[in-house]
Amino acid sequence: MVSKERISKKRTASFKGEVSKKVKVQKAESPSVSSAEEPDLSSQVDSDEASSEDELDVSSDEETQDKNVESASDADSSEDELDDSSADAAAEESSRSSDNDSENEDTESVSADPNKLSTKEQHLQQKKLLNERKLQRKAGIEVHQIKKLWEKLRVKNPPLPKEERTALCDQVWDLSKNVIKDLVLKHDASRVVQTLVKYSDRPRRDNIVKQLKGSYFKLATSAYGKYLLIKLLHYGSKESRALILKELHGKLRKLMGHREGAYVVEDLFVLYATAKQRQEMIREFWGAEYAVFQDLGAGKTVVEVAAENTEKRKQIAQNLMETITAAVEKGSAGFQLLHAVMKEYIQIFEGEEVREMIALLTEPFAELVHTPEGYEVACTLIAKANAKERKQILKTLKGHATELINNEYGNIVLIVLFMTVDDTVLVSKVFSSEYQVRVHELVVAKFSRRPFIYLLNGLDSHYFSPIVKTELLKYEALSAETSKKSQELRREQILSGFAPIFFDAVIKHPFEILEESLGSQFVGELLLNPIESDKREDALNTVIESFKGPVSDDHLIRKPFSGRFLRSLIQGGRWNNKEKRIDKVDNVGLGETFALTFVDEVFTDDRILQQWVNSEGSFAVVALYEALKPLTKEEETAKAFVKSLKACKFDEEVKGAKLLKSLLK
Structure with missing residues (x-):
């Protein structure tokens, strides 16, 4: 039994030594800890010692049995244990004293280390190294000097005097005129060149355009360079734009599939290209041969070219559809250039190609209706769609009903829906619920009132110009294969669904409507229409009340x-x-x-x-x-x-x- 007790005490003493070493290391790592905190560490050691002894006792069955025997032993053996415990405590105290001496030596050695840098000093050293590396790059010194000048040049509030701004531009130009290509693809230096383009005169802009010749495709596909390219298009001369477009010719299909390049091509097509240049851009999407040979097919429409040869029509249609599919799948269905490509395709598609086009564009259908090319595509697809496809299109447009009717082109799309969809109950249900609370606002607006005027009075020449009327009648003819009801019957059935919300608008908002010229015209057409409604008399009384x-x-x-x-x-x-x-x-x-x-x-x-x-x-x-x-x-x-x-x-x-x-x- 005595031998087992001594084994247990030896283990305890060994554990104490390990804990003392840990405390010693912790003190060396944390020199700020004072000697006043030592009693806490000692208590931690004692606590750890007690827990360790418990673990040792529990882990051994023999020791558990010995402890049971100890509880029944005489006082002499208990006294022996106390004496041994006191001896261990004295040894621990002596060990702790020596540890403190070691700790002080370690702390002095850390404080005396001259190579040890603070965090702040390390950051300053890293920043210094970074600046040195920037200066060592190509045109690094020029960029450093240019950026200092640019910080003054870009100040907008208060605006710089013209003389001072011109002087700064001259200084920047002197430093950058030979390194333009090295600047334009850097995110910070590119902004310098953009500012230079904005405030420089035409000769200097033309000089920049010439220096960048051969780099425009790289600029268009650069996350930073594209902004400079757009600036050059915006502020550049007619000749500069033609030079840029000529260099990008043959690469437009690739740019349309690029995340950055698509926006450059869109701006070029919508804002800066002439009518002839637009047609050249569109023709490139017909196929590779038209991209390489710029004059091929010039002066001819896609219908005329497709009519020359059946195989040629098939190849052009395939190329156009591939471009459209790739762009739609990448989320670019709202681009006007893409709508122009779609317009080319719908002029020559046939048979199963029609069904594929409708299926592809049903989900992003609302993105078509805001451009002059896109609304023609949308109207053609509605006219050629079957009943099931039109139902899907209606569901897609439901959440965009307000934007649709307010848009310059979208309101025409809505009229085509009224003219072609045989499920008049569904049409009334989808749109009347969306317009119910804002009819009084819609009937006084230039574009949004036209679909309502159509329901009340058909394609009245007082409200529809000959051009618009001819366009709408064209879509009515296209729908003859898939629409069964007569035009007049379809219009009357939809009007019966809209009439209650029209009369409600007059009753609830008479002054908002009647104080506008377009609104008074609408109320006149509504009251002169023979449609039956139990709200007609209330509307007439409201009109009279408004003039009292x-x-x-x-x-x-x-x-x-x-x-x-x-x-x-x-x-x-x-x-x-x-x-x-x-x-x-x-x-x-x-x-x-x-x-x-x-x-x-x-x-x-x-x-x-x-x-x-x-x-x-x-x-x-x-x-x-x-x-x-x-x-x-x-x-x-x-x-x-x-x-x-x-x-x-x-x-x-x-x-x-x-x-x-x-x-x-």
Whole structure:
């Protein structure tokens, strides 16, 4: 038993020595630790010692048995253990004292090391090395000097005086004119050249363009160089742009597939190329032979070239489709140049190629409708699509309904949908819900009102120019193979779905609509349309309510178009200029019925009538007189109105008042 106790104590003493060594190393690594902290370390050692002894006791079955025997032993053996423990504590204290001496020696040696640098000093040394390496690069010294000047040149607030800016430009040019190529592909130096291009005169810009000759493809595909190339296109001369385009010719298909180059080609096509240059750029996408030989196919359309040979049509179509597919898959479906390529393709595609094109563009369909080439592609695909494909296109466009109708070209696409889709219930459901809360805003805008005018009045020449009308009729003809309903039936069915939201807009937002010329035209077309609705009477009453009250400066009748609007409602139809007569609309609450209600509710006071007679409302009063004069023997309201009118004083400088006076005589 005694031998086992001594074995346990030897193990404990060995563990203490290891812990002391660890503490010693920690102190050497952390010289800032003071001697006042030593008791804490000792307590940690004791704690570790206790835990270690427990582990040793638990790990051995024999030692566990010995401890059970010890608990039953006499006091003598307990005293022996205490004596041994005291001896161990004394040894530990002696060891700790020697460790402290060693620690002090280690701390002094670290502090005395002259090669040890602080973190700040290391960063400064690294920065110095980096600057030295930059200076050792090609044109490194020039770049360093140029950047110092550029920091002054690029200041915008306050703007530099012209003389000072010119002087700085001259200094920068003197340093950089021989190293332009070395500067343009560096992210910081490229910005220097961009500033130089912006503020320099034409000869200097032309000089830069010539120096960079042979590097334009590399610039177009560079993350930093592309910005300089765009600056050269923006500020450069006509000759400079032609030189850049000539160098890029033959590489446009490759650039369209490049992440950086695609944006350069797009800007070149949309902003800087002439009509002839655009056609040359598009022709390059027909195939490799047209890219190499620039004059090949010049003066001919893709339809004419494709008609020359069946194999040639097939090859051109394949090349165009490959370009379109690659660009769409890379997310470039919104580029106008790509839309121009698509426009070439839809002129010659046929059979199964049509289905493949529609399937490819169904998901990014909304990205087509904002360009003049893209909307033609979209309209053609809608016209040639079958019922299932049109349904998918409608679902794609639903989330873009507002942008679609507000766009200069998108509103035409929406009209084509109204003209070609046989599922009129789906069309009404998709778009009426999207437009319901903003109809009063849409009907007063130049482009967004046109689809609604089409629903109300068809392709009326008053609202659709001959060019637009011809274009829309072309798509109607293309849809003849896949659309079954008649045009008029389709339009009436869609209108029945939209009519409730149209009348709601007039009832809830009369002033927002009627105070605009386009809005009053829309309300006129709505009320003159014979479509049945239980909200028609409420809309008519709202219109009358809007014209009540004294004629103040902001009264609706002060608007120059309000008189024409009221005359059409009072007359009960539209003026037919060809036959010089009014085409009246029956059973819609207009004409004499509207005139009687209007006089009864608006002219509640003779003073208000007097104001109308001698203001912008005079011609509306003339229309009321002409409509009600035949009813004076039957209607008391008409008789009282004519009597009050004769008692008015007429200002002959007002044309309507002068005409009214002559009619009353």
